[in-house]
Amino acid sequence: MLTKMLKNRWTESIAISLSFPLIGHAIDPSDPFFINYEFPWLILAPVLAGLRYGFVAGITSATLLISLVTSGFFLGWPGVSFFPEEMVIGLLLLTLISTEFRESWVRQTKLLDHKYNHLKLRMDKFARSYHLIKGSHYRLEQHLASQAKSLRLSLDDLKKKVLTLENHKGEPLAGIGDSVLKILGSYASVQMAGIYAVNEQRKMNPNPVASLGQPRTLLPSDPVIAEALKTGHVASIEMEKNGAMPAVGALVAIPLIDVYQRIWGVIVVNEMPLFAFQENTMDFLAVLGGKIGDLVKQRADAHCDNNDAGKVFESRLRRITSEIGYLKTSAVAIATIVNADEPPREILAKFQAELRGVDEILIVNDRWDRHLFLLLLPYTDEHGANELLNRVGLSKLSAEVACDGQNGTAFRFRGGDIKVCMWILDSKTSPEKVLLEVDRFCKTEFVVSIMAKPDESISSFA
Incomplete structure (x- = not known):
């Protein structure tokens, strides 16, 4: 040719x-x-x-x-x-x-x-990826359509149920075990499990509080349960070399542990699909067990006098710092002080309009009768927190004065009537240091604390 x-x-x-x-x-x-x-x-x-x-x-x-x-x-x-x-x-x-x-x-x-051939090649690759994602999205829509609620809504319903049971005395797990196992069955592919109460000495009651399916009889020497009670972490059995699971015993043990390392119960899983037996599922179960443990503690402490705003913020901060280690992500804590002369409703409305479903905000009055907004932004980095502050009109760039510390950034507006301090939380962050720095930020009005001393205690925010 x-x-x-x-x-x-x-x-x-x-x-x-x-x-x-x-x-x-x-x-x-x-x-x-x-x-x-x-x-x-x-x-x-x-x-x-x-x-x-x-x-x-x-x-x-x-x-x-x-x-x-x-x-x-x-x-x-x-x-x-x-x-x-x-x-x-x-x-x-x-x-x-x-x-x-x-x-x-x-x-x-x-x-x-x-250039045309290169763009055509990329376009063909993009078209294949697009059709693959479109098909996956369609299957995801079908899966979500079959579920009446999302995981967050299910946890919110569980929290509301715990709040309704706070005024009723009895075992902390009584009345919520079935709801907990229903969440595991819907979102973690658990097919057979039981939830068991644990006392302060970490001794487990062999009689289940609630069950999903027909859970097998527990062996006192089960290594999976013993490991979960000893370490406070999710424990699972090792699969055999051919990928098969044993027919007896516990596959996974999920401790319901609060932020103060108190184990209130253990969920023992006896059956679950092989495809769900992987690392990200174990991390999800660990985070879910921690959240449920905090709810159980909230119910147990309903009649205590120390259930104040400071304790609530401390509990949520400890839970977020604990989840950071599992999920390998970051979070941000923000404290905003508004003097009594400034209208707090305007700032509160801006915050509430911009916060996500997983974000939390706590509003208290400090000892100087100032309004204190405490925000916790999980799964957020410094850039995301700055974007949030920019949308509510409290960005660092528009601040009158700004100073950077080793662990946080503080800035003020309107002649000092509004002060903001932000802390970036990672796997190495100590919640005690953050709580102490929040307290010092409120006391000194515009100083970021450097480090917490071992002999100093954490003040409350009430």
Whole structure:
């Protein structure tokens, strides 16, 4: 195919070159090379060949015509009484210029063709990914449509149920066990499980408070349960080499542990699908067990006098710092002080309009009768917190004064009537240090504490 194309190229170039002298001889036999004409028509032949096939074809055509004119001059052909130097030089220059434009145009065309092929390849890849995501999204919609509630709404319902049971005495797990197991069955693919109460000495009651399916009889020496009670973390059995699960014993033990490391109960899973037996599912179960443990503690402490705003904030802060280690993410704590002269409702409305479902806000009055807004933003980094403050009109860039500390950033507005301090929480953050710095921020009005001393206690916010 390539040889045929080259043959056609040279055939057409030679034919174009010879056609002009033949046409000239037919028009005027005394001047077949158009030497005595006002316009040298002979130069069109190499220009056409060069524009059609490139530099080599154009130069070859020009060389052929110049050879014919030179031969006619030396052989004394009629119409070639003198050697046309100007026409020969003009023919060469015009051929070079036209072929250079043609080569430049070909290079640009090839470049555009390569770009097109690259974009087409990326477009095809994007189209395949799009259809894959579209199909996955459709299946996800079907899955969500089959569930009446999301996980967050289910946890909110469980929290409301705990609040309604706070005024009723009895076991902390009584009345909520079925709801807890229902959440595990819906969102963790648990098929058979039981929830068991644990006392302060971490001794488990062998009789289940609630059950999902028909849980098997527990063995006192079950290593999975013993590991969960000892460490306070989710424990699971190791699968066999062929990927099969044992038919007896506990597969997973989920301690319901609060932020103060008190285990209120253990969920023992006896059956769950193999595909759910993976690391991210275990992390999810650990986070879920911690949240349920906090709710159980909230119910147990309903009649205690120390269930104040400071304790609530401390509990939620400890829970978030604990989840950071499991989920390998970050969080942000923000304290905002508003003097009594400033209307707090405007700022509160802005915060409530921008907060997500997982964010928490606590509003108290400090000892100087100032309004204190305590915000906890889980799964958020410093950039996300700055965007939130920017949307509520309290960004660092618009602050009158700003100072950066080792663990936090503080800034103020309106002549000091509004003060904001922000702490970035990661896996190395100590909740005690953050609580102490919040307390010092309130006391010193605009100073970020550097480090907490071991012998200092944490003050309450009430």
